[in-house]
Every structure is written in C-alpha cells, then in structure tokens.
Amino acid sequence: MPITGRADPVSQRTANLAALLRALRSGPLSRTQLAARCGVNKATVSSLVTELSGRGLVRPAGMLTGVSGRPSQLVELRGESAYGLALGIEADRFSALATDLAGRVVAERTAAADVVTLGLHRGMDELAELAHDLLAGMEAPPAGVTVSVPGLVDSAGALLRFAPTLRWRDAEIADLLAARLGLPLAAIAVDNEANLGALAEAHARPGVSDLFYLSGGIGIGGGLVCGGLLQRGARGFAGEVGHVTVDPQGEHCPCGRLGCLETKAGLPAVLRAAAPAEDRLHDPALGVDGRARLLRERVRQNDQRAVAAVHELGVALGVALSTVVDVLDPDVIVLGGYLAELGDWLIEPVRLELGARTLANHARCRVEASSLGTTAGLRGAAHQAIERLFTDPTLSPLTEEAQA
Amino acid sequence: MPITGRADPVSQRTANLAALLRALRSGPLSRTQLAARCGVNKATVSSLVTELSGRGLVRPAGMLTGVSGRPSQLVELRGESAYGLALGIEADRFSALATDLAGRVVAERTAAADVVTLGLHRGMDELAELAHDLLAGMEAPPAGVTVSVPGLVDSAGALLRFAPTLRWRDAEIADLLAARLGLPLAAIAVDNEANLGALAEAHARPGVSDLFYLSGGIGIGGGLVCGGLLQRGARGFAGEVGHVTVDPQGEHCPCGRLGCLETKAGLPAVLRAAAPAEDRLHDPALGVDGRARLLRERVRQNDQRAVAAVHELGVALGVALSTVVDVLDPDVIVLGGYLAELGDWLIEPVRLELGARTLANHARCRVEASSLGTTAGLRGAAHQAIERLFTDPTLSPLTEEAQA
CATH class of the missing domain: 1.10.10.10 (Winged helix-like DNA-binding domain superfamily/Winged helix DNA-binding domain)
Known part of the structure; x- marks a missing residue:
C-alpha cells in the first residue's frame, strides 16, 4: 500500500x-x-x-x-488492513509504535539514547533505524506517521521550533525523516507530546469533551481539548503552563523569571526536594520513568523527605491548575507523564488547592492520574497517524482486482 | 411570522x-x-x-x-425579512436591541433601573415592558431571543445560576420572559454577558479563530473563542477569571480569598484607588459607563492619582492575562466593558506584563480595546438570536402564496 x-x-x-x-x-x-x-x-x-x-x-x-x-x-x-506509525523523541529515548485501523497495538520498539549528545542529524539517523526495524516486520508502508516531540511545534505541523530538553531549535523533523524513511513529506506530521497526550486521554474518555492534560517530565507541558477538539491556539502554543508563576518569591527559572511551575514541578526540582544530591534518585541512567518509580517507592515506604516533596509538588500543581480551571472549566484534569506514577499522593493536595482557589462550582472538576503514563504522547501520535486514513480513505489504494 | x-x-x-x-x-x-x-x-x-x-x-x-x-x-x-431580539440585564439598566438577517440594528431601547432593589420578578416585568415597547414597532415576532446576563448560566442555556451583582440565584429567566412576552420557551436563550461579548468580538474579526474577551464591570468576566467556536467549558463556567489570584498578599475578596483579580480590576476597586471616598467618581447614578468616562477624563487631564490607579489596573490585568495566554495562546485579547474606555492607557502596561511573564513567542498576542464597549454582550446576544434562523430556516414559515 x-x-x-x-x-x-x-x-x-x-x-x-x-x-x-x-x-x-x-x-x-x-x-x-x-x-x-x-x-x-x-x-x-x-x-x-x-x-x-x-x-x-x-x-x-x-x-x-x-x-x-x-x-x-x-x-x-x-x-x-492498515496501520499508523507513531514515533517518539524524548531526552533519553526513542520509541516507535504501530496501531491498526481498530486502534490495536501491532508493533512496538524502544531504544535508550542520549539525544542531547547525539544532536539533530545523528538523532534522526537513530530514530529512522528504529522505525526501519519496526517497518521491516510489516507488509506495507504506514497510512501515516506522527512524531511526538517535547517542544513547541509550528501550526503547520512540520517544524519543531524549540525543544529546551533536547536543545533543538527550528528542527525540520518531518523533512529529515521523510528522506530517511523514503516516505512522502505529506504523510509525516510532527506534534507536541502534551497535545498528543491530551488527544489520547480524551480518546480514552468518550463522554468527556473538555479536558486539560498536564504532562510532567524534565519540563512541564500541557494540552487542552475543548468542545471535543484539540486546541492548539493561534501559534500552536496552547497549554504551555510550565512557566505560569506559582511562587512570586520562588527560585530562578532558566526562562529568566521567578517561581515558574517548572521550578517546583519539573522532575529534577522534585527530586532535589526529595533527596540529597548524592542520592541514587538523581541517577539520569534510570530515565524519567525509573526515577519517578523510585520516588514512588520512597513515598510508599513513608520516607518523610520524599513525602514532603511530593506534597509540595501537589500544592504547586494545584496553584497553577486553579487558573486553568477558571479559564477552561474542564470536566477532567489528567496528571500525566511522571506525575501519573505519583497520582495516589498528588490528587488530594491538587483537589484541596482547587477547592480553596476556584469558584465553588469549579471544585467539581475531576482530577485523575493518567493510566497511559509516559506513553500518552506516543499513543496519541498513533491515533493521529491512523486518523489520516479516516479523513481520506482513498489514501488506501484500490486493489487490482477491484479496479478490474 | x-x-x-x-x-x-x-x-x-x-x-x-x-x-x-x-x-x-x-x-x-x-x-x-x-x-x-x-x-x-x-x-x-x-x-x-x-x-x-x-x-x-x-x-x-x-x-x-x-x-x-x-x-x-x-x-x-x-x-x-426577519430579526433577532437581544435583551440585556445589568445591575443598573435593561436594554433591548433588534438586528435583522444582515446584522443591521433595526431597533434599540434602554431603561435605567435599580435591578437589585427590583428583584427578579419585578425586574422581569420591567424588562418585558421594554421588550414589548420595541416589539410594538415590528411587523412580526422575532426569530429568536437571547438574554445577556452578568452571571453563570447552566449549559442548557435557560437558568441563571448565580449573578453576584444582581444578587439573583437560580433565576428561571427564560420561563419568566416566555410567559410575559407570549413567546415559546424554546425561542428564548439565556447566556453569560462575557461569552456573548466574546462572540461579538470574534464576529467583528473574521480572520481570528482564537480570542479571549475580558469584560470589565462591577465584577470581571471573560469569554473564550478557540478554534473559531465559543467555548463554555464542562459546566458553562469557562472564562471566569475574576477570581484568579493576582496578589497573594492582597485585599480580601467577597469570595473569601485574597488578592483576586476583581479586588484590583472591578470598577469599584479602581475608582477607590483613583479618588477619595467623597469624590463624584463614585456616584452610582452615573452608571458603569458614566463613571468610566469620568475616570478617562481625569486620566486625560493627567490627574496623578487617576493615572496611577489605571496603570496599576493595567499591571493587574497583565498578571492575570499572562496565564490566560499560556493556557490558550490566543491571537487577540480584547479588553471590554468599562476597560474599553481606558484602552489607551491599559494596553501598554498589559503588553509589558505579558512580555515579562509569558514565553517569548507568546508576546506576539495582540491586545486591543473593544470598539463595542459595554454593548458587546448585547451585540453578541443579537447575533445569537438571529443565528437560530441560520441553523433552522424552516422557523420562518412558508408564505400562503408559496404554499399554494
């Protein structure tokens, strides 16, 4: 095909x-x-x-x-009969996931990588290799490809404007992958991980039409679904709540301001609050998932410093999300990325802050931990990739038999 | 008809x-x-x-x-050939406006009223009287009626849940008006003034699909258009930014918290900052418009206390709007209601705060004063009222001639 x-x-x-x-x-x-x-x-x-x-x-x-x-x-x-291909780029790994027309996962690959050190072009070589490895097991090319990236994407969906955790600027990801995969440019879309995560979470909740998805990682991203549709904003930057001020007297943020949400809720900040500098909790080799799971274990074992750090994280999230609730009035807020691992201890302080800071009626907004965790972006990307065929079924060619 | x-x-x-x-x-x-x-x-x-x-x-x-x-x-x-009827309820006046199929204003009425003292039922009597007066000059009943209210409306669009400035709760406005006007209930919709204002402002900017409208009055309301559609949120409360915290050490707000946007940007708060208690600026008989125009005059004449109050207002708006910009990434923010009168002195401090508090790319968001001022809600209501016919043209009956 x-x-x-x-x-x-x-x-x-x-x-x-x-x-x-x-x-x-x-x-x-x-x-x-x-x-x-x-x-x-x-x-x-x-x-x-x-x-x-x-x-x-x-x-x-x-x-x-x-x-x-x-x-x-x-x-x-x-x-x-057809499948969509999702590709994921994170600071510490590449991923590939194929789902068929019915949304079933039919193939999956992950490779650890130090993406910052690799840089854009060698990084694209490695991602393309992972994709080739997956595609070699398939009978036909994919109906569409969507790449999930941790950064700001322009509204045309081809150019990654800025990804702070990767240190990439104006990266022409769709072009670079089209050449390496031998696929037409129009078949490849690039989208923000948090936007795609919001899509995946909305897709998992059929009755919900207004949802805010908060994606926790090294940085903090967000995506919004309003009236049943993903909203990207005028320039594609909607949902970027990582630099909302939660503490005007707080720490300096790399962005130049004080007390941004990321200085309280980015994974490195939470780990610093949870354990001394020499602790194993800070080992980057564990990846985002591994460190979050270790933090979860500490909290479960009632390590007082870890418990306090996660509680403080919940309060900071509640402060930032209270404005989100005032602006959007969502049905559900989904805590995603590494925050999902800590859901059992975050939901209560977030709900308390929302109750104290938003109009009474707003307190009815549900707060849930993502069940997709750090894979939400990739699942959303797979959904978008196959969606291409549901928008234009003629992308799937007529068989010779049918043409005869 | x-x-x-x-x-x-x-x-x-x-x-x-x-x-x-x-x-x-x-x-x-x-x-x-x-x-x-x-x-x-x-x-x-x-x-x-x-x-x-x-x-x-x-x-x-x-x-x-x-x-x-x-x-x-x-x-x-x-x-x-047809017209929609907009009715407006504000703390100090009732209004009625009819626009035809082409959006032209064909009739208009306003009556000063102390709506809090009148209460719901006598208020509805007076509003219905104003509407009857306007309808008496028309050849046919309206294609639809939309009532603009300064409060939270349930998502079905018939019940006003809470209007703090009117002191009305669970007011069945559509039912009360249907009985008084002799119109079917289904023809009457009730909507939030700021939502309707956002619609009117979006309608006035054909190329804009993402817009945030801030409505200044005794309280502060807001409405949002995302992806070309008015977004009401899960419970109809989207855009309610009046109680976003702008100063955690600030004044007590009637809602029970400290430093809400309304404590800095509601008209009474700004007037208190602008002039001593015995000043004519506080005379409620001037109405919201009259007091805002008087404040504008003071600023224009370089009254230092008024200038400082309006500058501080601009800063408070910028603080609250910076989060709105992070969440929504709108093309335009429109300063409406009484804020429109002060646009010349507000836009600069708002832009400065947005520039200092949002990601660099967000600073491209335009900030504009509404050209509709305090009539934006009513204009949006008229637009919604006639929209009913553009959704179902069969509401306009076949002429006998055509049926024959």
Whole structure:
C-alpha cells in the first residue's frame, strides 16, 4: 500500500467514504444503518461500501436480523488492513509504535539514547533505524506517521521550533525523516507530546469533551481539548503552563523569571526536594520513568523527605491548575507523564488547592492520574497517524482486482 | 411570522437550507456558486432556493455575467425579512436591541433601573415592558431571543445560576420572559454577558479563530473563542477569571480569598484607588459607563492619582492575562466593558506584563480595546438570536402564496 502525498481538499465522495469508515469504528453496521447514520441515501451507501471493500478497508460481517423485513448484511472495519506509525523523541529515548485501523497495538520498539549528545542529524539517523526495524516486520508502508516531540511545534505541523530538553531549535523533523524513511513529506506530521497526550486521554474518555492534560517530565507541558477538539491556539502554543508563576518569591527559572511551575514541578526540582544530591534518585541512567518509580517507592515506604516533596509538588500543581480551571472549566484534569506514577499522593493536595482557589462550582472538576503514563504522547501520535486514513480513505489504494 | 418551538434534530434538507442561507451572508451568489460552496447538486440548489424564497428569506439580485456561458441569476439575503431580539440585564439598566438577517440594528431601547432593589420578578416585568415597547414597532415576532446576563448560566442555556451583582440565584429567566412576552420557551436563550461579548468580538474579526474577551464591570468576566467556536467549558463556567489570584498578599475578596483579580480590576476597586471616598467618581447614578468616562477624563487631564490607579489596573490585568495566554495562546485579547474606555492607557502596561511573564513567542498576542464597549454582550446576544434562523430556516414559515 504505497503512501500518496495528496494535499488537495477532499471531494464530497471522499468525505462520504470517510464518514462511513468513521461510523464503523463503533462496530459492524448494515447498509441501512450506515445510510441513516451518515445522512446518505442507500444506493450511494452501497456504492461507497463497494469502494471501501475494494480498498481493503471493510469486509462482510454476518447478517443482522431485524424486527421486521429481510435479514441484512453487516459490514465491519478490516482492522488489520492498515496501520499508523507513531514515533517518539524524548531526552533519553526513542520509541516507535504501530496501531491498526481498530486502534490495536501491532508493533512496538524502544531504544535508550542520549539525544542531547547525539544532536539533530545523528538523532534522526537513530530514530529512522528504529522505525526501519519496526517497518521491516510489516507488509506495507504506514497510512501515516506522527512524531511526538517535547517542544513547541509550528501550526503547520512540520517544524519543531524549540525543544529546551533536547536543545533543538527550528528542527525540520518531518523533512529529515521523510528522506530517511523514503516516505512522502505529506504523510509525516510532527506534534507536541502534551497535545498528543491530551488527544489520547480524551480518546480514552468518550463522554468527556473538555479536558486539560498536564504532562510532567524534565519540563512541564500541557494540552487542552475543548468542545471535543484539540486546541492548539493561534501559534500552536496552547497549554504551555510550565512557566505560569506559582511562587512570586520562588527560585530562578532558566526562562529568566521567578517561581515558574517548572521550578517546583519539573522532575529534577522534585527530586532535589526529595533527596540529597548524592542520592541514587538523581541517577539520569534510570530515565524519567525509573526515577519517578523510585520516588514512588520512597513515598510508599513513608520516607518523610520524599513525602514532603511530593506534597509540595501537589500544592504547586494545584496553584497553577486553579487558573486553568477558571479559564477552561474542564470536566477532567489528567496528571500525566511522571506525575501519573505519583497520582495516589498528588490528587488530594491538587483537589484541596482547587477547592480553596476556584469558584465553588469549579471544585467539581475531576482530577485523575493518567493510566497511559509516559506513553500518552506516543499513543496519541498513533491515533493521529491512523486518523489520516479516516479523513481520506482513498489514501488506501484500490486493489487490482477491484479496479478490474 | 409565528415562532415555532421545535426541538427535534434538523433534517438533511433543513441542514442544506441552512448551509445556503449562511453562504449568502458574504454577499449575493448564483445557483452554480451556491452548489459549489455547499457541496449540493444544482437541481437541489434550485429547489432549496425556491423554498427559501417562499419563506421570504432570499430574493433575486441581478445577473452575474461570467467569463464563459450564459449570464446567471444571483440570489441574495432579504436582510429585513426577519430579526433577532437581544435583551440585556445589568445591575443598573435593561436594554433591548433588534438586528435583522444582515446584522443591521433595526431597533434599540434602554431603561435605567435599580435591578437589585427590583428583584427578579419585578425586574422581569420591567424588562418585558421594554421588550414589548420595541416589539410594538415590528411587523412580526422575532426569530429568536437571547438574554445577556452578568452571571453563570447552566449549559442548557435557560437558568441563571448565580449573578453576584444582581444578587439573583437560580433565576428561571427564560420561563419568566416566555410567559410575559407570549413567546415559546424554546425561542428564548439565556447566556453569560462575557461569552456573548466574546462572540461579538470574534464576529467583528473574521480572520481570528482564537480570542479571549475580558469584560470589565462591577465584577470581571471573560469569554473564550478557540478554534473559531465559543467555548463554555464542562459546566458553562469557562472564562471566569475574576477570581484568579493576582496578589497573594492582597485585599480580601467577597469570595473569601485574597488578592483576586476583581479586588484590583472591578470598577469599584479602581475608582477607590483613583479618588477619595467623597469624590463624584463614585456616584452610582452615573452608571458603569458614566463613571468610566469620568475616570478617562481625569486620566486625560493627567490627574496623578487617576493615572496611577489605571496603570496599576493595567499591571493587574497583565498578571492575570499572562496565564490566560499560556493556557490558550490566543491571537487577540480584547479588553471590554468599562476597560474599553481606558484602552489607551491599559494596553501598554498589559503588553509589558505579558512580555515579562509569558514565553517569548507568546508576546506576539495582540491586545486591543473593544470598539463595542459595554454593548458587546448585547451585540453578541443579537447575533445569537438571529443565528437560530441560520441553523433552522424552516422557523420562518412558508408564505400562503408559496404554499399554494
């Protein structure tokens, strides 16, 4: 299945094909049900289903026997017929994840790496190698690729403007990967890890339309879903709450100001508060996940310094999130990244601060720890990558048989 | 034109009628142009245009002579064929405004009132009287009514939960007005003044899709448009930034906390900073507008105490808005309500605070004074009221002639 690099607006027929494909996400449907769901007449549905079938995306799925009339043929997604590829860049590792049309994980790879030392070009070589390794086991190229990055991405979704933890500026990630993977540029999107994490968390909560996702790592990022849609803001920087002031008399932040959320809630700051400088807790070789798990163990064993550090973290998060709640009134705030590991001890102080600092009605906002942890960005990226096919099913070519 | 109280989902044909009507907002179009814009075939467009014409909503508008082929008949909105009614409730006055299909103001009324003393039921009597006075001059009932209120409205848009400046709680405004105006309940919506102001400001800036509107009055409200849509949040409270902490060591706020934005930016607080207690500046008889204009005069005449008070106001706004910018990354922040009067002296300190407190890239966010001032909420309400017809044109009945 070759990837085509189309950019022109989709036609009405393509939009109808996409509507049918999306409707089938919730399970098998008959042609009559599809016609009703998609607002298209039944003759058109039959022709659209024939095309989707020719493109290998759907197949027959038994009969529906209704309360009246003849039994009708059901159609379902051919989940395994296509997949999206997610690539992840973090300061200490590269990741690759493929999910199929039904959202199932079909392949996964991770490689530890010192990305700052590697720099952009050698880093892209290593990421491409990881991706090649995964793609070698697949029968066809991916329907789309989305790269999750810990930094600010321009709104066109191709250029990483600034990633402080990687020390990369204006990195043309999509171009560099397109060349290395032999894929068209249009098939590769780059997006902020916290935005993608917000998408993944919203996707995991079907009834929720307003959500704020806070991503904890070396830095602090955030992403917002309002009215069911990911909001990127005018320049793609929405959700960047790492430099909200939580303590006007606080520590200096590398950004030049005092008491930013990151000076209290970035993983290094929390670890400094939790243990002396020579402690194993600060070992970068453990990675973000490893250090967070070790901190969690200390808290669980009631290490007083660790307990106090995590409580103080919860208060700082609550101070910053109280304004987020005032501005957005979300259904849910999700604590993600390394914060998810500490959820059991963070949710209470965050809720107390929200209760003390926001209008009474706002206190009803739920606060939850992410169940996806540090993989939320990658899961969101996989979701975005396969979404490309749900927007334009003609990216999946007609089989020769169907064309004949 | 009787209002019908329909609530059932609109059919495909109704959706197509609505799409045509909305397409005509930008100016006259031919049937071929309408077909292309709306993704509907030309035969269907002809039938839809006939129906819209039968409902009195469109009319012929001359011929279009293209580069090739025969000249084609243009169709345009019949702007004067329908109107929406906006009603405004503020602590010191009631207002009514009617705008037609083309957004032109066709009638306007204001009445000073001490709404707190009147209470809910007598207040609704007076508002209904003002509305009756305006409606008496119109040939038909309105296509829809939207009431702008300075308080929190539940997401269904009928119940005013809490309006601190009016001292109303759980006020069933839509029900009370429906009975007094003899209109169906479904035709009357109630919405927050700042949300409606945000809509009006976004409507006045066609290229802008991410906007934050700050509404200054006795209290401080806010509304947000993200991705081109008004965002109300999970419970309808999005944008409520009046109680964001701007000075942790600041004055007590009636809400029970210290240093909320309202303690620095609510009109009474600014006036107290600007002049001694016995000064004419505090005369409630001047209304919000009158006191803001008097303050503006003082600043213009370089009254040092007034100048300092307005500068301090700008700093407090900048502190609160810096978090809004971090969370939302808007194209524009609009200073509305009484703040608009002081725009010339507020924009600079707000911009300086934003520059000092947000990531460098965020400093590109524009800060503008509203040109609608304290009427933004009412203008937004009128826009929402007529919008009802652009969502369901069948609310405008077929003329007897067209039915025959």
